[in-house]
Amino acid sequence: MTGPANAPIRLLLADDQALVRGALAALLSLEPDLTVVAEVGRGDEVVPEARRTRPDVALLDVEMPGLDGIAAAAALRAALPACRVLVVTTFGRPGYLRRAMEAGANGFVVKDTPARQLADAVRRVHAGLRVVDPTLAAETLATGASPLTEREAEVLRAARGGGTVADLAGALHLSEGTVRNHLSAAIGKTGARNRAEAVRIAEQNGWLLGE
Amino acid sequence: MTGPANAPIRLLLADDQALVRGALAALLSLEPDLTVVAEVGRGDEVVPEARRTRPDVALLDVEMPGLDGIAAAAALRAALPACRVLVVTTFGRPGYLRRAMEAGANGFVVKDTPARQLADAVRRVHAGLRVVDPTLAAETLATGASPLTEREAEVLRAARGGGTVADLAGALHLSEGTVRNHLSAAIGKTGARNRAEAVRIAEQNGWLLGE
């Protein structure tokens, strides 16, 4: 039934690095049953471009300007439900997978999987199957969901830049004491011993994505 | 003189992400005058593999396990002076370019340059020319070399993890006061307002590479 005479699968590529975007296009174009119909470099260009070109499958990077790949996946699923989404990311952050699936992604692949498996992943996703890196799936279940409250995550996100408590308080329109309380809670929940370590741990676990 | 009848340029690819490595191979293999003869995923595999396969040009990523791309470039130049080196990196950190050139690289390309330019860069490097992203070159000259002393950079590197002063002192076999002094100096030189910000600034400028 998956005969080679079928119409090729139409692909949209989204990655902020033009070089890897073009390289992925070259790689996938080697497959006779795949054709790249669109390339974008920003998350907020995904939906408009998909409306124009009507791809069957969209490959989305997570780290992108404008809109991260998870949010772009959700927007794309809402706008064009027929289009499957395969998230391709650099980092195997446990939380990324969870967020991607909640956002409606059909597959999740990390960038250090062998190149030959990518085309298969695309075909599987197009066929309606779910594609997930098995080791990552196990890790995700082990790590569990974020223990951080929405506010705590927001403060940690703001703290990534390395500003002082006064900076954060100003940026978030909060009192300094409140900021310190949230930070203290986050430090406790992450098991960290100071702000910087808490940021690092939360980031590694993918707990800093939400809006 | 650059006739198409010449023997193809032999390439070695080094990138820790198998997917982009394979994709780059696909992209470059589209060019009739280029052929990929080796692929490695770690910096310390570059020289052994180059000895085996004798490439004309090596494309090295900077972020790699084992040995970073800059150090791999230096080792490769020392071991096989005939092999040209083109450094390909994700981040346009100003200091990376400087370090790469000091290490003997013949070209420097960031990953968000258009894909079609990569093959040209390879040909230029192979022809003995230097290839440098012009905007990045200007930025490098403006930013200048690292103002940090070797010790200060070392302390900042250790501080990336987010540990306390006591942790750093233990890891580096220094007194806590000394660590604080180095951190203070680094904070001053970077213009930061605390340790985390100093780490971020130094990292962005590529001042944290050395051994």
Added chain:
DNA sequence: TTCCGGCCGTGACATTTGTCAGGGGCCCGT
């Protein structure tokens, strides 16, 4: 309804961090 948990704020407190002023040792260039 009452409770509970998240959220915001206060104030006080101990600890950590950042700064400054010293002093001694080493190596290198003059």
Added chain:
DNA sequence: ACGGGCCCCTGACAAATGTCACGGCCGGAA
């Protein structure tokens, strides 16, 4: 031989950070 830079350490101090106990405001669950 001298100066100058970097390194290592000490000690002391001010400022920032982290912790704790407290209370009030909400919205949802029991």
